[in-house]
Amino acid sequence: MKLGWREMPIAGVMFQPGSSAEYKTGDWRIEKKPLIDQERCIRCMICWLICPDVAIERVQKPYKNYQESLKEDYYHCKGCGICAAECPVDAIEMVEESRVVP
Ligand code: SF4
């Protein structure tokens, strides 16, 4: 059955608290996605703090002298590039969407 416009759900409305994570905003990304270089990253957490979509995760995965790693959440990243622009050591590169990342 086809829905009329009055029956269609309004986009972006949260009907339950704590449910925004269910919106896979990564589908909105159209050009590039961030790729974090764990070797260059100094764990300053700027990207983690400023990402408007909370799409940088801190994971308990030790890397050399660091206790944790930073990970891209492509299900929610919209590809705005703010993280790459603000990283003080250029550890985030915006790469083509088609590039397969490890
Ligand atoms: S802003 Fe750059 S250096 Fe800082 S945690 Fe993010 S990737 Fe690492």
Ligand code: SF4
């Ligand atoms: S590109 Fe934008 S949305 Fe994606 S992780 Fe970086 S700051 Fe967040």
